[in-house]
Amino acid sequence: MAKYIIKRVLIIIPMLLVLTFVTYGLMEIAPGDPAEMKLKAQGVIPSEEALEKTRAQMHLDEPFIQRYGEWFVSALHGDLGTSYKDNRAVTEKLGIATGYTAVLAVSAILLALVISFPLGIMAALRRNGFFDYLIRFMTFIGNALPRFLLAVLLIYFFCLQMKIFPVIAKETVKGLFLPALCLSVGLICEFTRQIRAEVLEQIGKPYVTGAKARGVKAGHILRYDILHNAMITLLTLIGLSFAGLLGGSVVIETIFQWPGLGKLCMDAITNRDYPVVLGFVIWICLIYMVVNLITDISYRYFDPRVREE
Amino acid sequence: MKQKFRKKWKNTVRFRFRLFICLAILLVAISILSPFLMPNDPYETNVLMAKVGPCAQYPLGTDALGRCVLSRVLAGSRTSIFCSVLLVAIMFVFGTAVGLTAGYKGGIVDTILMRITDLMLSFPQMVVAIVVAGILGGSLLNAMIALGVTGWMGYARLARSRVIAMKKEDYITAARISGNSEIRMLIHYVLPNVIGPLIIYAAIQIGTTMLNLAGLSFLGLGVQVPQAEWGSMVNEGRAMIQLAPQVVFAPAAAIFITVTVFNLLGDAARDLADRGSVQEAGR
Helix, strand or coil: CHHHHHHHHHHHHHHHHHHHHHHHHHHHHCCCCHHHHHHHHCCCCCCHHHHHHHHHHCCCCCCHHHHHHHHHHHHHCCCCCECCCCCCEHHHHHHHHHHHHHHHHHHHHHHHHHHHHHHHHHHHHCCCCHHHHHHHHHHHHHHHCCHHHHHHHHHHHHHHHCCCCCCCCCCCHHHHHHHHHHHHHHHHHHHHHHHHHHHHHHHCCHHHHHHHHCCCCHHHHHHHHHHHHHHHHHHHHHHHHHHHHHHHHHHHHHHHCCCCHHHHHHHHHHCCCHHHHHHHHHHHHHHHHHHHHHHHHHHHHHCHHHHHC | CHHHHHHHHHHHHHHHHHHHHHHHHHHHHHHHHHHHHCCCCCCCCCHHHCCCCCCCCCCCCECCCCCEHHHHHHHHHHHHHHHHHHHHHHHHHHHHHHHHHHHHHCHHHHHHHHHHHHHHHCCCHHHHHHHHHHHHCCCHHHHHHHHHHCCCHHHHHHHHHHHHHHHCCHHHHHHHHCCCCHHHHHHHHHHHHHHHHHHHHHHHHHHHHHHHHHHHHHCCCCCCCCCCCHHHHHHHHHHHCCCCCHHHHHHHHHHHHHHHHHHHHHHHHHHHHHHHHHHHHHC
16 A cells, blocks of 8 residues: 555656646747747836846746756755746735635635535436436536636526626625535536446445345435445545546636636636746646545555556 | 337438538538638628628628628638547547557557556546647647647547457457458457447547537637637627627537537537447347
C-alpha cells in the first residue's frame, strides 16, 4: 500500500512537467508579445522604451528552454511568479480563489448527495413505477441541459422573475445557493442514476435473499447492507465527478461572478495574464490528481478485493 | 410467451433506434441546408426592429441589433451540429487508429501509446480545453482543436481492449497464416470486429461534444462575433433576457432538443447492440 502511494505521488511530477511544458510552449507560439501584454494589463501605453525594459526584466531575450527551466524550478519551490496585471504573487491569488471554489464545490457535492440519495433509493425500490420513470426522465433532461444554460435560466426565473436570489452571487449563503445548485444538477443526475443502479444490483444478490429469509427487516437490510456496499461506488463517483466539477466551475463562476479559481482563470485568459493561467493549470491539475489518488486509495481501503490485485 | 415478449421488446428498441436516427439525420440535414431555410439574412442588422417579439417578418423575433433570431438559430445549427459531428468523427478515427495500433502491435509501441493516453486522461478535460482554447485565442477551429486534443482517449482505450480480446481468436491466426499484410489484416479482419462498440461510444459522445463546444463558445472561446453559434447566442442574449427573452430561449431550446435527440440516439444504439448480444448469447 505504502509503495503504491509513493509510486503514485512520484508520477505526478513528470506529469506536471509535461503539462506545464506544453502550456508554456503554447503560450510561446500564441500571437502577441508578453512584454506588451504585461504593460497593457497594467494599463500602461507600451512605448518602445518601456517595452525594451520590460522585455529585459522578464528575461524574454533568453532562449525558451532556459526560461521554462527557470520557471519550473521556481515552481517546484512554490514560487509561480507574479501576475502581469497587479504584480501580486500568483500563489497568493490562487490561494484566495481556492477557498471560494472549495466552498462552492463542497456545497455542490453535499447538495447532490442530499438530493440524489433518497431519489435514487426510491427509484430503485419502486422500479418501473411512475416515480421511477419520472426520476429517469428528470435525470435525462438534466444531462442534456448545459450548465451555462441552466445558470441563465435559473437567474431568469429566480432572480429576475421571482426576485428571490441576487443575480451576482455575494459571498453569503443565499448568494452561494444558485451557483451551487447549477453545479450540482449534473452531479444529482449522475448520482441518482448510479445509486439506483447500485441498489438494484445489490437487491438482486443472494445475501439479500438470505437476510430476508432469516427475517431481517427490509429497512435494516437497506440501511446496513445495501447502502454500505453502495458507498464504495459512490466514493468513486465523487472522485470521478471532480473533473466535471472543475470544468463546470469555470462556467458557473464566470456567470455568477463568484471569485473562485474558474473566474480567476477566465479573467487571466481574457487579459492574457500568462503567469496566472500557468499557475491555474498546474494547481488545478495537482488538485485533480490528488483527488484521484485519494479516491483510488479509499477504494482500496473500503474494498479489500482490490488490494489483492 | 417469453419468446414473443423478447421479440416485441427487440422491435421497440429497433423502432426507437430508427426514430432517433431519422430525427438525427433530419437535424444534420437542417444544419447543412440551413442557408436555404432562413427567412432573413442572419447577419443583417435592422436597428429599427431591434428586440421585437415574434412577428410575420421575424418568426422568432429579433435580437439587440435587430437580427432575425430564427435565421441565426438556423445559421448556428451549421456550427453547432455539423462541427460537433465532424469533431466526433475526427476523434473517433484518430483514437481508434491509436488504439488499434497499440493493441495489435503490442510491446513497446503499446506501452508508449498507452502511456500517452493515460497521461492525457489524468488531466481534467474541460479545464485543459478551456486553457488551450484560451491561449490559442478564441476561434471555432481553436475550440475544436482544444476539445479534440483532450477527447480522443476514450476511443483509443476501447479499441485497444477490444483488439487485445480478439487477437487470440483463431480466425486472426488463420488470416495471418494466409499471408495477409499487416495493414490488410488491420483493416479487413481486426477493424470490422472492433468497430461496433466504438460507433456506439461515438454516438453517445456527440451530445457531450455539443455541450462542450457550446460551453466554450459561451465563454467566448469558441466562435467569434458576429458568427452565429448557439452557445455564444445565449451569452450575447443573457444581458437583455428581460427585454427580449427569445434571444436566449430560441438557441437554448435548439441546444436542448439537439442534445436530447443525439443522447437518445446513443442510448438506443447501445440498447440495440445489447439486445443483439443477448440474442447471440442465447442461441
